[in-house]
Amino acid sequence: MQPDPQANAADQTESPDLSENLRVLQAIRQIVTEHRLPSDGRLPTERQLAAELGAGRRSVRKALDQLETEGLLWRKQGKGTFVGQPPDPTEELAAKIVSEVDPLTAMEARLCIEPALADLCARRATADDVAQLRQLADRTLSAGEAEAAELWDGALHRAIARIAGNRVMLTAFTLIDEVRMGEEWQRKRHRARTPETRAAYDDQHNRIIDAIDARDGEAAAAAMRDHLNTLFDNLKNSLEKDPR
Numbered sequence: 262m263q264p265d266p267q268a269n270a271a272d273q274t275e276s277p278d279l280s281e282n283l284r285v286l287q288a289i290r291q292i293v294t295e296h297r298l299p300s301d302g303r304l305p306t307e308r309q310l311a312a313e314l315g316a317g318r319r320s321v322r323k324a325l326d327q328l329e330t331e332g333l334l335w336r337k338q339g340k341g342t343f344v345g346q347p348p349d350p351t352e353e354l355a356a357k358i359v360s361e362v363d364p365l366t367a368m369e370a371r372l373c374i375e376p377a378l379a380d381l382c383a384r385r386a387t388a389d390d391v392a393q394l395r396q397l398a399d400r401t402l403s404a405g406e407a408e409a410a411e412l413w414d415g416a417l418h419r420a421i422a423r424i425a426g427n428r429v430m431l432t433a434f435t436l437i438d439e440v441r442m443g444e445e446w447q448r449k450r451h452r453a454r455t456p457e458t459r460a461a462y463d464d465q466h467n468r469i470i471d472a473i474d475a476r477d478g479e480a481a482a483a484a485m486r487d488h489l490n491t492l493f494d495n496l497k498n499s500l501e502k503d504p505r
Contacts, residue, residue: 286324294409302344332416368493379485380478381425398466
């Protein structure tokens with residue numbers, strides 16, 4: 262059979278687009294994970310990013326869509342695109358109580374709510390949801406810097422909470438997440454991370470996702486509880502060695 266010249270021509274025209282989309286996605290992801298942004302966390306406009314990266318606005322828009330799906334960005338009409346999650350009413354409350362809550366207390370709260378969220382997530386996740394969770398777990402493991410790993414790890418846990426589909430529980434999770442994202446707390450959590458613990462956390466993340474993929478809520482809750490207990494123990498040991 263002779264090769265189809267039209268098919269070959271289509272392949273040749275699509276390849277540069279695919280290559281550009283991937284290049285732009287990687288470039289913007291690097292800007293986000295390396296925190297190369299103003300203090301307000303706002304990204305340049307689509308037009309500015311396209312000019313800076315030497316790419317079309319369509320590729321920039323696709324990259325932003327993907328990063329928003331991953332939970333790393335949020336958009337507000339007329340305001341722009343920002344790193345992280347959209348503001349939540351719990352943010353003000355979190356700012357008020359952060360000085361009154363220590364990291365281990367926050368971990369106790371996580372142990373109460375996140376296993377239940379994992380259970381609900383397993384019951385409601387779609388195949389696309391599971392694919393996103395696996396991508397976020399892979400990003401968490403492959404992240405080079407501790408801050409980037411923390412960013413992807415948080416995105417994974419927020420995705421599980423979002424997929425669970427319970428607004429009241431999501432608000433409670435968001436409050437805990439706002440408290441634990443304080444700069445001082447992040448520094449303490451970074452100290453508890455080592456290459457060994459990161460490998461263990463990756464294994465635990467995959468067990469959680471496997472249970473969600475199997476639509477086994479009980480197993481997902483148990484796997485999340487095991488993961489959080491490990492985090493709790495590692496954080497406690499790190500704080501006992503150096504409480505600063």
